Amino acid sequence: MKITTEKQLRELYGFPSGRAKDKVFSTLDKHAINFIKKSPFVVLSSSNKDGKHDASPRGGFPGFVHVNSDTELIIPDAKGNNRMDSLSNIIETGKVGLLFLIPGVDETLRINGNAYLSTDTNHIDLFASEQHPPKSCIIISVEEMFLHCAKAFMRSKLWDTSTQINRDALPTMGQMLKDQLGSKEAPETREAMVKRYKKDL
Known part of the structure; x- marks a missing residue:
C-alpha cells in the first residue's frame, strides 16, 4: 500500500511521546552550544521554491560554525566549486536544516530554521584567520533544536574502524x-x- 496521507502514516507509526515529543526547543541551550563547538562537520539541507532538495556537507575545525547567540548561528561559506546549490536555495526559500556530527559520538544535533546570506564585515571578520576567508556567511535563526538518538549510527557502526x-x-x-x-x-x-x-x- 502506498502511504499518501498523514492519517495513514500515523495509523502505521502512531505519535511521538515522552522525550521524543518534549525534546524540541526553539533556542540553543548549553548542551547544544557545547555540541556545536565540538563539531567539525555539519550537513546543510535546503530546497528551492519548486521543492528541489539539496544536502551539502560543510566542514572545518571543531566549532567552525559560530554561535552568535542562543538563537543565531553563522556558517562561513568555505571556498568550493561554485555550484551554489545551497546558497541559491537559501535565497529562494530562506529555510535550512542542519545535522551536526562529532567523530566518535553516535548522537547528533538537529537544527531547523530561517536563513539568509550576508557579506556584512561583522560576519566575515569572524573568520578572518582562515586561509581563505569566506565571501559570504549563512546566518541562521533557530526555530527548532533537538538532540537525535544514536540508533542510526549504532546500526551503521560509522565510527567503528573495523567497519571501514x-x-x-x-x-x-x-x-x-x-x-x-x-x-x-x-x-x-x-x-x-x-x-x-x-x-x-
Whole structure:
C-alpha cells in the first residue's frame, strides 16, 4: 500500500511521546552550544521554491560554525566549486536544516530554521584567520533544536574502524567522474586530487 496521507502514516507509526515529543526547543541551550563547538562537520539541507532538495556537507575545525547567540548561528561559506546549490536555495526559500556530527559520538544535533546570506564585515571578520576567508556567511535563526538518538549510527557502526573499507575497494573520484562524463582524458589520480584540494582548505 502506498502511504499518501498523514492519517495513514500515523495509523502505521502512531505519535511521538515522552522525550521524543518534549525534546524540541526553539533556542540553543548549553548542551547544544557545547555540541556545536565540538563539531567539525555539519550537513546543510535546503530546497528551492519548486521543492528541489539539496544536502551539502560543510566542514572545518571543531566549532567552525559560530554561535552568535542562543538563537543565531553563522556558517562561513568555505571556498568550493561554485555550484551554489545551497546558497541559491537559501535565497529562494530562506529555510535550512542542519545535522551536526562529532567523530566518535553516535548522537547528533538537529537544527531547523530561517536563513539568509550576508557579506556584512561583522560576519566575515569572524573568520578572518582562515586561509581563505569566506565571501559570504549563512546566518541562521533557530526555530527548532533537538538532540537525535544514536540508533542510526549504532546500526551503521560509522565510527567503528573495523567497519571501514579499504579505499581501493572503490574507484578513485577521478575514475568515477571520467566514466560518468564519458571523458577521453586520463583520470585524475587520488594523490593529484588531494594536492589540488589542499590549496582550497
